[in-house]
């Protein structure tokens with residue numbers, strides 16, 4: 001048995017289109033997840049006891065169940081409550097919500113790891129509560145959460161492969177379809193692995209670049 | 220008669236079950252330096268933090284230049300509004316043991332930010348003023364360094380400049396040299412000496428007995444949450460009849476204090 005990558009690479013335009021969908025859902029989903037997670041963490045931190053209690057359960061459920069189950073529930077279960085979504089929209093929404101639960105935790109830890117003394121110094125300098133949040137807490141937190149936040153984004157990228165199971169025309173679905181048409185199943189898997197790996201390396205490289213530029217800010 | 224700069228009146232503080240401060244009353248006159256000494260856990264930091272309303276006294280009151288701090292005067296003890304608290308607190312500058320500089324801003328940014336955000340100064344005015352303040356603590360050359368790029372002594376001097384930039388009439392220091400390597404304490408103590416000689420009202424929690432003896436106009440000795448003395452260095456060091464103080468000084472005695480003996 002010999003490998004034949006040429007038959008798959010012949011379908012490069014299709015592969016690129018799948019790659020495009022993957023990147024769109026990855027970048028868009030990560031962005032939405034960061035924003036949503038940030039809002040949730042901020043509400044939990046500053047919104048009072050009631051909000052904290054209300055938000056805790058959904059976050060625990062999202063973090064305590066497999067992503068696959070969540071998107072199946074969203075895509076196949078949604079119609080039972082009148083929520084009929086295009087596959088790609090369900091996928092984007094799924095990634096955003098799933099990621100948001102983790103980002104909410106990352107930001108919560110970030111808020112906690114800003115030393116109390118830094119806030120006290122700001123109070124003594126006369127900064128108002130809102131000024132302390134925007135000028136001190138958030139920028140300091142950004143430094144602390146950068147590594148775990150990038151790491152989470154890499155995890156989200158890999159989770160997008162599961163969206164092939166709800167027929168989102170992303171990279172995994174596209175390449176696997178080509179593979180079975182061309183009777184080159186293993187080759188398609190190898191190519192998939194290489195492309196995802198390249199994307200992860202790219203993300204890590206961007207992360208290292210950002211960290212290097214910020215490293216002078218931390219001891 | 221003018222009001223004392225700080226008037227602590229019957230202040231007690233509890234953390235849960237623990238009584239940390241017990242009925243403390245003391246005055247600090249304008250232009251004077253009071254040094255707070257005492258064994259670890261005696262409540263020095265808590266008392267100082269009460270003076271900046273970073274801790275709320277459980278009972279009693281604190282007045283800054285005659286104005287109540289944190290709680291309103293009168294029969295009902297009510298919290299001041301945040302704006303009112305900021306107004307009274309603006310007379311106070313606070314310096315912490317751990318410096319507490321903001322790591323995402325340069326030394327200049329640390330000093331300038333409150334000038335812009337609280338005083339509403341333009342960026343260039345604020346930075347000019349911040350630069351002058353850094354110059355005063357000998358750090359003009361380091362203005363564009365981030366805290367992580369500065370030594371502990373330099374960081375603490377930036378923290379002092381940050382507090383001074385806001386024109387406080389009172390400066391509170393909580394063990395400003397305790398986190399520093401011994402060879403770096405001198406530069407910070409010198410800045411503080413200079414400040415004292417310019418007539419700044421200061422309260423300094425310190426284990427530097429020599430500094431307390433030479434710069435302090437008054438020494439306050441705390442033990443177990445009680446203020447046992449608040450008197451001149453001579454009175455405190457020359458005749459420590461109080462056994463607790465004697466015991467404490469035996470542990471901490473250094474050149475400055477023994478000279479007075």
Ligand SMILES: Nc1ncnc2c1ncn2[C@@H]1O[C@H](COP(=O)(O)OP(=O)(O)OP(=O)(O)O)[C@@H](O)[C@H]1O
Pocket residue numbers: 234237239257258259260261262263264265266
């Ligand atoms: N936030 C807090 N919650 C509970 N207990 C506290 C708190 N802060 C201080 N304490 C307790 O209050 C007592 C006095 O603490 P404080 O920090 O004022 O002492 P100190 O004289 O400054 O000691 P040191 O010389 O070690 O700094 C200690 O027993 C301490 O454990």
Ligand SMILES: [Mg+2]
Pocket residue numbers: 263264265394
């Ligand atoms: Mg202390």
